[in-house]
Amino acid sequence: MNRPIPGTVQVAVRHILSDRTTGFLTRTRRITWRDGIYxxxxxASGKHTVELTCPECEASLLAEVxxxxxxxRTATILLVLAALSVLVLLMAFGYAVHEGGKTLPEGQSLPTLFPISVVSVFVTFVAAPVLFLRGRRYNGVSMLDAPKPRRLHGIMPVRG
Ligand SMILES: [Zn+2]
Known part of the structure; x- marks a missing residue:
């Protein structure tokens, strides 16, 4: 049913029904939505704008395809960046462990590269999975504008 048809892409127009955060000590966020598949x-080349109508509230959303x-190409770039992040993560981690584990002679401080490597570990640790998921999910469709309740809507990729 979700057979890919050349030259087309399936997206879901997501209408957010409610977005509530409950609880005091353990906060849980509960989002409910309804999707309409388009x-x-x-x-053929470049990009164009399509208008989609939300099946729930009939708001019209503009999407760029x-x-x-x-x-x-964009999906590949995102995946390459994800792979590079993993590489930098491994190298920076190895370096930080190596330098951090040394016993320094009296009066000598850690090289400046040490804090940089620690920061790199944190940054790439967060960036790698984000880039990977974005690359995997990237379908070339983005929401341009949704009049009025824009934040209540989203255009989500559909696997197929
Ligand atoms: Zn709606």
Missing amino acids: RVRRP RDEARTR
Whole structure:
């Protein structure tokens, strides 16, 4: 049913029904939504704008759709950046452990590269999975504008 059709892409128009955070000590965020599945056509080249209507409240959302080649290129770049982040993470981690584990002679401080490597470990640790997921999910469709209740809507990628 979710067979990919060349030149088109499936997206879900997500209408957020409620977004509540409850609890005092243990906070839980509960979001409920309703999705309407649409199939939009990709332009032959470049990008174009399509209008989608929310099935729940009939708000019209503008989405920007990119062509197949550019979409694939952006997804690849995101995945390459994710791989590079993993590489930097491993190298910075190895360096930080190596330098941090040394017993320094009297009056000598750690090299400046040490704090940089520690920061790099944290940054890439967060960035790598984010970039990876974005690259995997990237479909070249982004929400441009939704009049009025914009924050109550989202355009989500659909696997297929
Ligand atoms: Zn809606």
